[in-house]
Amino acid sequence: MNTSTGLPLISIAVPVLNEADNLDALYARLRKLGETMADRCRLEFVFTDNHSTDATWEKLTALASVDPRVRAIRFSKNVGFQRSILANYMHTRGDAVMQIDADLQDPPELLERFFQLWREGYHVVYGVREQRPEGRLINAFRKFGYWVIDKLSEHQIPRNAGDFRLVDRKVIDALRRYRSSNPYLRGMIAGMGFRQMGVPYGRSARVAGTSKFGLPQLIKLGITGVFNHSVLPLRLATYAGVFLLGLSAVGAVYYVVLRALHPDLPRGFTSIQVLLLFGIGFQSLLLGILGEYLLRIYLIIRSEPVAIAEETLNLGAAEINL
Missing domain, CATH: 3.90.550.10 (Spore Coat Polysaccharide Biosynthesis Protein SpsA; Chain A)
Structure with missing residues (x-):
C-alpha cells in the first residue's frame, strides 16, 4: 500500500x-x-x-x-x-x-x-x-x-x-x-x-x-x-531451405533420367528462367526474415x-x- x-x-x-x-x-x-x-x-x-x-x-x-x-x-x-x-x-x-x-x-x-x-x-x-x-x-x-x-x-x-x-x-x-x-x-x-x-x-x-x-x-x-x-520464421527459413535442397536433388535426378530416356527432348529455357527467378525471390525472402531479427538486435544494442x-x-x- x-x-x-x-x-x-x-x-x-x-x-x-x-x-x-x-x-x-x-x-x-x-x-x-x-x-x-x-x-x-x-x-x-x-x-x-x-x-x-x-x-x-x-x-x-x-x-x-x-x-x-x-x-x-x-x-x-x-x-x-x-x-x-x-x-x-x-x-x-x-x-x-x-x-x-x-x-x-x-x-x-x-x-x-x-x-x-x-x-x-x-x-x-x-x-x-x-x-x-x-x-x-x-x-x-x-x-x-x-x-x-x-x-x-x-x-x-x-x-x-x-x-x-x-x-x-x-x-x-x-x-x-x-x-x-x-x-x-x-x-x-x-x-x-x-x-x-x-x-x-x-x-x-x-x-x-x-x-x-x-x-x-x-x-x-x-x-x-x-x-x-x-523464432518460428527463422526455423521455417531453415526447413524451407532443406526442403528446396532436397527437391532440387530429386529434380536433378529426374531430368538426368528423362534425358537418358528421351535424348531428343528440347532444352527447357523457360523452366530454367522460372526456377532462377523462384530461387532469387526465395533467397530475398530469407534475407528479409534475417534482416528483421538483425534489426531488432541492432536496436537493442543502440539502446535508444x-x-x-x-x-x-x-x-x-x-x-x-x-
Missing part, C-alpha cells in the same frame, strides 16, 4: 495523441469513477502525450492545475503507441495500473471488475472484446491477425484482447528489466506468466475524433508481434530511450524515467 490509509493506489494510464475532443468526457468519467471507488482505492491519472498537434496538452495542463491526481508527460516526438504505453507504465506509482485509451471505446467503469479480480490474486486482468463497432472486413482481418500471432508465438497470447488491462506492480517492475525499443506489450505481458484472467466486454464507438490506428499501423503491430515473440520528455505536469525531476 502507498499510504497510511491502507487503501491501494491504482494508476490509470492513458496514452493520448490529438485527443483534445475526448479529454473532457474521459476526465468526467474518471473523476466519477474515483468517487465511486473512494472506499476501496485511490486513483491517479497518468497521461503520456505523443506530441499532439491539437489542444491536447493545453487541456491536460488545465486539468493538472486543478487536480493533482492528473500527471502528464509530453514527448519531444511521436514515439508510437506501444512505446507510449511503456513510458506511461514507467511513470506510474500505483500498486496496480490500468491502461485505457482516451477515446472511451473501452469503459473505465470496468475497473471495478478488474480491481475485484486483482484483489482476488490475479496479477493481470485484461479485457476481451466480444464485439467492436467496425466493419466486417477489418474485424475479420483483426481476428486473423490475432490467430496468426498466437499460433506463431512461443507462448499463448490472448485472442481479441488489446491493451485495455490492469496489471500488478510486479508486472511493471518486470517490464523495466526488458530491453526492447520496439515493444509488443501484449506478448511481453502474456509471456511473463503470472496469474492472468480475461473479462469479456462490448467495445463502444468513439466519442469524438478519428482513430490514429489504421490498417498500416495494425499490420506493423502484427509484424512486431510475430518477430518479437517467435523509450521516449524523451519535452514537458511534464505534476511530476518532479527525480520522477522522470525514460
Whole structure:
C-alpha cells in the first residue's frame, strides 16, 4: 500500500495523441469513477502525450492545475503507441495500473471488475472484446491477425484482447528489466506468466475524433508481434531451405533420367528462367526474415530511450524515467 490509509493506489494510464475532443468526457468519467471507488482505492491519472498537434496538452495542463491526481508527460516526438504505453507504465506509482485509451471505446467503469479480480490474486486482468463497432472486413482481418500471432508465438497470447488491462506492480517492475525499443506489450505481458484472467466486454464507438490506428499501423503491430515473440520464421527459413535442397536433388535426378530416356527432348529455357527467378525471390525472402531479427538486435544494442520528455505536469525531476 502507498499510504497510511491502507487503501491501494491504482494508476490509470492513458496514452493520448490529438485527443483534445475526448479529454473532457474521459476526465468526467474518471473523476466519477474515483468517487465511486473512494472506499476501496485511490486513483491517479497518468497521461503520456505523443506530441499532439491539437489542444491536447493545453487541456491536460488545465486539468493538472486543478487536480493533482492528473500527471502528464509530453514527448519531444511521436514515439508510437506501444512505446507510449511503456513510458506511461514507467511513470506510474500505483500498486496496480490500468491502461485505457482516451477515446472511451473501452469503459473505465470496468475497473471495478478488474480491481475485484486483482484483489482476488490475479496479477493481470485484461479485457476481451466480444464485439467492436467496425466493419466486417477489418474485424475479420483483426481476428486473423490475432490467430496468426498466437499460433506463431512461443507462448499463448490472448485472442481479441488489446491493451485495455490492469496489471500488478510486479508486472511493471518486470517490464523495466526488458530491453526492447520496439515493444509488443501484449506478448511481453502474456509471456511473463503470472496469474492472468480475461473479462469479456462490448467495445463502444468513439466519442469524438478519428482513430490514429489504421490498417498500416495494425499490420506493423502484427509484424512486431510475430518477430518479437517467435523464432518460428527463422526455423521455417531453415526447413524451407532443406526442403528446396532436397527437391532440387530429386529434380536433378529426374531430368538426368528423362534425358537418358528421351535424348531428343528440347532444352527447357523457360523452366530454367522460372526456377532462377523462384530461387532469387526465395533467397530475398530469407534475407528479409534475417534482416528483421538483425534489426531488432541492432536496436537493442543502440539502446535508444523509450521516449524523451519535452514537458511534464505534476511530476518532479527525480520522477522522470525514460
